Amino acid sequence: GQSLEQPSEVTAVEGAIVQINCTYQTSGFYGLSWYQQHDGGAPTFLSYNALDGLEETGRFSSFLSRSDSYGYLLLQELQMKDSASYFCAIYSGAGSYQLTFGKGTKLSVIP
Amino acid sequence: DSGVTQTPKHLITATGQRVTLRCSPRSGDLSVYWYQQSLDQGLQFLIQYYNGEERAKGNILERFSAQQFPDLHSELNLSSLELGDSALYFCASSPLNGIGTGELFFGEGSRLTVL
Numbered sequence: 120g121q122s123l124e125q126p127s128e129v130t131a132v133e134g135a136i137v138q139i140n141c142t143y144q145t146s147g148f149y150g151l152s153w154y155q156q157h158d159g160g161a162p163t164f165l166s167y168n169a170l171d172g173l174e175e176t177g178r179f180s181s182f183l184s185r186s187d188s189y190g191y192l193l194l195q196e197l198q199m200k201d202s203a204s205y206f207c208a209i210y211s212g213a214g215s216y217q218l219t220f221g222k223g224t225k226l227s228v229i230p
Numbered sequence: 231d232s233g234v235t236q237t238p239k240h241l242i243t244a245t246g247q248r249v250t251l252r253c254s255p256r257s258g259d260l261s262v263y264w265y266q267q268s269l270d271q272g273l274q275f276l277i278q279y280y281n282g283e284e285r286a287k288g289n290i291l292e293r294f295s296a297q298q299f300p301d302l303h304s305e306l307n308l309s310s311l312e313l314g315d316s317a318l319y320f321c322a323s324s325p326l327n328g329i330g331t332g333e334l335f336f337g338e339g340s341r342l343t344v345l
Contacts, residue, residue: 149329150329150332152332152333159318160338161232161320161336161337161338161339162273162320162322162334162336163232163336164332164333164334164335166332167329167331167332167333169329169332206272206273208273210329210332212286216285216286216328216329217275217278217286217288218263218275218334219275219288220265220272220273220274220275221272222271222272223272
């Protein structure tokens, strides 16, 4: 099966930088995705890493190390609206491309 | 707005009952995924369909079943409901059977409360 580990809660100050780590165990790994979810809302896609390295999209960056089964999401210049849950998710499987989510990290941005 | 439509948005029912949740994917998307999210939990993968065929199955209970119709909309049927089935049920869609850009487009969810 698949398993993902990420911190349950993180608190950071507005304007600061925060890193949310994700480690995973699976077979047939294809790539790592990150999603944002505000309370009660729909998850929205942030990024996808299939290869090792850093992907940057505006204030958000995502990193993957396949050899370490590890990735992280980096949020810069934090804004109050970034307070939300962040989920890492892995694509895995033999041709089925199942997307398995971690339990999520609740980020609280404080003034 | 992701373009994925789920109905109903809210549903309250009693234990032992049966409900059907409906999902219309984005125009042109062939893959539909169902996820269950219980309070303060991650998204549990239930099942995936591609162009009418089941492609992957996750932790879906035998009391639950799903299908994707020729017009690509999908329905998730939940029967013999228990209190523990209370959750948000999300549908997501993507254009392909494969990963592509890695993005799934999620609907707003159907919140099921079992009393």
